[in-house]
Amino acid sequence: MKHLAFSAALGFWAAGSSLVAAQDTATLGTVVELYTSQGCSSCPPADAFLRKLAADPDVIALALHVDYWDYIGWRDHFAQPIFTARQKAYAHLVGSNTIYTPQMIVGGREQVAGSDPEQVERAIRRDQRALRAVQLRLTRQGDQLDIVAQASPPLGAPVQVQLVRYHPLASVQIDDGENAGRVLDYANVVTDWVSLGQWDGSSALRLTAPVAGSDAVVVILQAEGPGEILAAAQIK
Numbered sequence: 504m505k506h507l508a509f510s511a512a513l514g515f516w517a518a519g520s521s522l523v524a525a526q527d528t529a530t531l532g533t534v535v536e537l538y539t540s541q542g543c544s545s546c547p548p549a550d551a552f553l554r555k556l557a558a559d560p561d562v563i564a565l566a567l568h569v570d571y572w573d574y575i576g577w578r579d580h581f582a583q584p585i586f587t588a589r590q591k592a593y594a595h596l597v598g599s600n601t602i603y604t605p606q607m608i609v610g611g612r613e614q615v616a617g618s619d620p621e622q623v624e625r626a627i628r629r630d631q632r633a634l635r636a637v638q639l640r641l642t643r644q645g646d647q648l649d650i651v652a653q654a655s656p657p658l659g660a661p662v663q664v665q666l667v668r669y670h671p672l673a674s675v676q677i678d679d680g681e682n683a684g685r686v687l688d689y690a691n692v693v694t695d696w697v698s699l700g701q702w703d704g705s706s707a708l709r710l711t712a713p714v715a716g717s718d719a720v721v722v723i724l725q726a727e728g729p730g731e732i733l734a735a736a737q738i739k
Contacts, residue, residue: 658704
């Protein structure tokens, strides 16, 4: 294990209203974020476990590649500074000055070693048993994504509406660093993670966002911090 110190549009949505059928099917699930690196020799088992989780229809598995191991001889092709910053924010939330790979964050609230599948699976089961106050529906028509959400009861604090894109599968030949000579397979490699704004959770949310390209689409409604994920859905 590697360690290192260091506006949404709102509108009324009647409770009994029906949604227009989606061109693509959206599924709800527990978000599992894996913080990993191509330059980390401890990461391939966690990467393989994430591929298993990606096949679970009740899990939204996301691989976020960090850049802080690039200096040891291999530049991670998928790493982005914003993913390192996101992992640091999770660490700060629990009063830690240390981040590491591989790490998994389950449901935005449980921080688990990515090298411990049993602990990750227990965290997933706990998240799946949690009561959900937010309903979330996605409809994709071509390059347009319609997002509709409602909270019952209303939320006590605003949440971030986040749009995530990922590649379902990638294979990389590693030529240097700790994994030199290996061909590594990755699932659900995150390519983009942006905030679409805040939702206050009192009235219904209706929001449209552009989603050009073939990458899968995920919408995450998450407490500030980043904190607990109240709802998430994906369209592959």
